Amino acid sequence: MFEDRRIRAQLLKGTLPLLILATLRDGELHGYHIVRRIRERSGDALTPSEGSLYPTLHRLEAEGALEATWRDGEGGPRRRYYRLTQRGLTALESAERDWATFAGGVNRVALDGAG
Amino acid sequence: MDPALDAYLDALAAALDLPSQERLEVRDEIGAHLLDLRSELAEAGLTDEMAGEEALRRLGPPDLLGRELTRARQTHRALLAAVGGATWAATGAAFRGLILGIAGVTVVAMVGMLGMAVATRLFGNGTWMIGDAGWYTVLAVAALWVAAWFAGRVFVSVAARGSHRPAAQVRPWAAAIGGTLIAWVALGWLTAAQNRFSVIALALVPAVFIAATLTGTDRPIERSGRARGASLALLATVAIAVPLLVWMAVTPVQVQTQLSGVGSAVPYASMQDLLHATGFDLPGRYVADPPQLGTMNMQVDRGLVTGSIEGVSAVTARWHDLRLEAWRATQEGGEIDKAFTTPFAAAPMTIQSDGLVGAVRVDRTRDVSQWVLVVTGVAADGGRDLIATLGGMNSTFTGSAWDWLTAP
Numbered sequence: 001m002f003e004d005r006r007i008r009a010q011l012l013k014g015t016l017p018l019l020i021l022a023t024l025r026d027g028e029l030h031g032y033h034i035v036r037r038i039r040e041r042s043g044d045a046l047t048p049s050e051g052s053l054y055p056t057l058h059r060l061e062a063e064g065a066l067e068a069t070w071r072d073g074e075g076g077p078r079r080r081y082y083r084l085t086q087r088g089l090t091a092l093e094s095a096e097r098d099w100a101t102f103a104g105g106v107n108r109v110a111l112d113g114a115g
Numbered sequence: 116m117d118p119a120l121d122a123y124l125d126a127l128a129a130a131l132d133l134p135s136q137e138r139l140e141v142r143d144e145i146g147a148h149l150l151d152l153r154s155e156l157a158e159a160g161l162t163d164e165m166a167g168e169e170a171l172r173r174l175g176p177p178d179l180l181g182r183e184l185t186r187a188r189q190t191h192r193a194l195l196a197a198v199g200g201a202t203w204a205a206t207g208a209a210f211r212g213l214i215l216g217i218a219g220v221t222v223v224a225m226v227g228m229l230g231m232a233v234a235t236r237l238f239g240n241g242t243w244m245i246g247d248a249g250w251y252t253v254l255a256v257a258a259l260w261v262a263a264w265f266a267g268r269v270f271v272s273v274a275a276r277g278s279h280r281p282a283a284q285v286r287p288w289a290a291a292i293g294g295t296l297i298a299w300v301a302l303g304w305l306t307a308a309q310n311r312f313s314v315i316a317l318a319l320v321p322a323v324f325i326a327a328t329l330t331g332t333d334r335p336i337e338r339s340g341r342a343r344g345a346s347l348a349l350l351a352t353v354a355i356a357v358p359l360l361v362w363m364a365v366t367p368v369q370v371q372t373q374l375s376g377v378g379s380a381v382p383y384a385s386m387q388d389l390l391h392a393t394g395f396d397l398p399g400r401y402v403a404d405p406p407q408l409g410t411m412n413m414q415v416d417r418g419l420v421t422g423s424i425e426g427v428s429a430v431t432a433r434w435h436d437l438r439l440e441a442w443r444a445t446q447e448g449g450e451i452d453k454a455f456t457t458p459f460a461a462a463p464m465t466i467q468s469d470g471l472v473g474a475v476r477v478d479r480t481r482d483v484s485q486w487v488l489v490v491t492g493v494a495a496d497g498g499r500d501l502i503a504t505l506g507g508m509n510s511t512f513t514g515s516a517w518d519w520l521t522a523p
Contacts, residue, residue, distance in 0.1 A: 031144065032151040050148060051175035055183040062190050062279070070140075077147040080140070 009049075016048055016056045018099055021065065021084065021092040028083035030071075031057060057082060065091050117167050120149050123177055130181025133188065134275050134282065141184055145174070188279035197277025205270035205293075212265030216258030224254060247484060248511035249310030256301075256316040260323045263297065267327025289328040297321040301516065308511040309519040317516040390501070394451030398440055398458065399491040399501035406430060406502075409470075413488055413505040418478030418513050422464075422488050422505045424471045430502060434492025437464040437502075439473030444485040449507050451487055459483055459523075464490065478513040481522050485509050 023029065023037045031053060039047050060066045065088030072078050084092065128142045149170050156166035174180060270289050275282040298321035305317065383389040386403075390396045409425025422439045424430065430437065440458035442451045459480045464473035477486050487507035494500050512519055 030147070032148045049175070050152070050173050051180055051183070054145065054148075054180070055187040058184055058187040059190075062188050062193055073147070077150065078143060079147045080144045 201274035216261030
């Protein structure tokens with residue numbers, strides 16, 4: 001359904017900062033690899049749009065949650081690698097708690113209520 | 116790169132309202148992502164052309180992406196941090212500019228003094244000197260011009276980069292707000308010897324700052340090691356000179372005079388003729404039988420002149436409405452300037468202990484460079500008499516530029 005796609009897109013957009021921070025917990029990555037890692041870990045359920053990814057990355061960097069450095073590519077163009085800062089780690093832990101509370105509430109209403 | 120991808124990236128860069136260096140970085144970042152995505156799609160079976168089109172479709176319209184990327188960087192937090200950082204950086208730059216300006220002014224002053232010495236030797240009579248201390252203010256303010264220029268350029272550069280805004284957005288705000296603050300300090304707060312040229316020089320300080328901000332860029336301003344070393348050397352020079360100057364400025368000048376006898380080597384037929392010739396009949400009438408007075412004192416402390424006379428009863432027995440008056444004097448002989456028929460400053464004398472004391476400011480009237488201090492009083496017949504002359508000095512208007520502009 002068209003509405004389902006829109007809702008899914010809005011949900012993905014709203015959770016994108018959490019997904020990015022969680023993906024970078026294991027080490028630094030550049031934008032393209034962040035998208036691939038999210039897709040792989042979600043089993044292809046989540047595919048962030050590039051149009052949303054980079055504004056979110058830059059916003060997280062401006063807020064101090066991420067740091068970025070340029071690295072020369074092997075035989076290719078340079079790429080910008082992002083890594084978590086201490087502030088970003090704190091924000092990630094807080095976002096994970098908030099998500100757990102939110103998801104738990106939705107599950108209780110939508111799934112347990114239907115049963 | 117593929118012409119279609121290049122065209123997309125050019126449109127994206129044009130849509131970014133960011134400093135030029137950041138536009139380049141965003142272009143490179145998105146460009147690398149497009150190449151990786153196109154390769155992935157080509158490996159999945161699409162042709163190169165279709166892979167490129169699909170990659171561009173996933174990124175979305177370049178103007179929309181450009182606006183989102185601009186909005187993501189231009190946060191309120193970044194703006195506040197940038198203003199604070201730019202103010203701090205501009206203050207440091209102003210200090211460095213001031214040191215450089217002082218060095219330049221010192222060189223100019225030394226060359227000027229050398230010129231005066233040569234002129235004295237060549238042309239003989241008299242001495243060449245600057246009589247109006249306001250000109251020293253002009254020299255000092257010239258150093259502030261350099262400081263203002265440095266501050267303006269650095270402020271725009273640091274504020275633009277810190278707030279992720281192009282310099283063209285930052286310049287008008289920096290010029291308006293910074294220019295207003297600097298104008299308030301330069302014209303309303305800084306106190307110094309003033310003449311019309313020093314007031315003009317001070318008015319140029321905010322003008323120089325505004326000119327510097329309007330021509331500033333968002334490119335980073337680098338300083339060489341040699342420039343830093345020169346700044347330190349000049350700082351050391353200023354650190355030694357400034358305390359000396361402050362000590363000289365706060366030390367009051369004391370002058371003592373005593374009333375001398377009338378008639379010694381006077382080329383005039385009478386004392387009245389002498390007083391008329393020298394203009395001293397303007398403050399009051401000649402007193403043929405002056406009272407026996409004690410010590411008379413005149414003390415000058417940063418523009419405030421205090422005059423005192425010992426022997427109250429000798430004066431108050433004959434006069435009332437006693438006043439201390441400051442009159443403009445001529446440059447040549449210390450005579451009263453007869454172009455002015457009233458004192459430029461006056462104050463009542465009051466009785467303290469066994470003396471009469473009064474105080475007037477001589478540094479808050481424009482165009483007063485020489486003055487004479489007298490004591491006058493009203494006699495029983497209602498006429499005002501000249502009781503005593505305490506002495507005279509040269510001085511300069513001292514205050515802010517605003518004080519000078521609004522002074523009588």
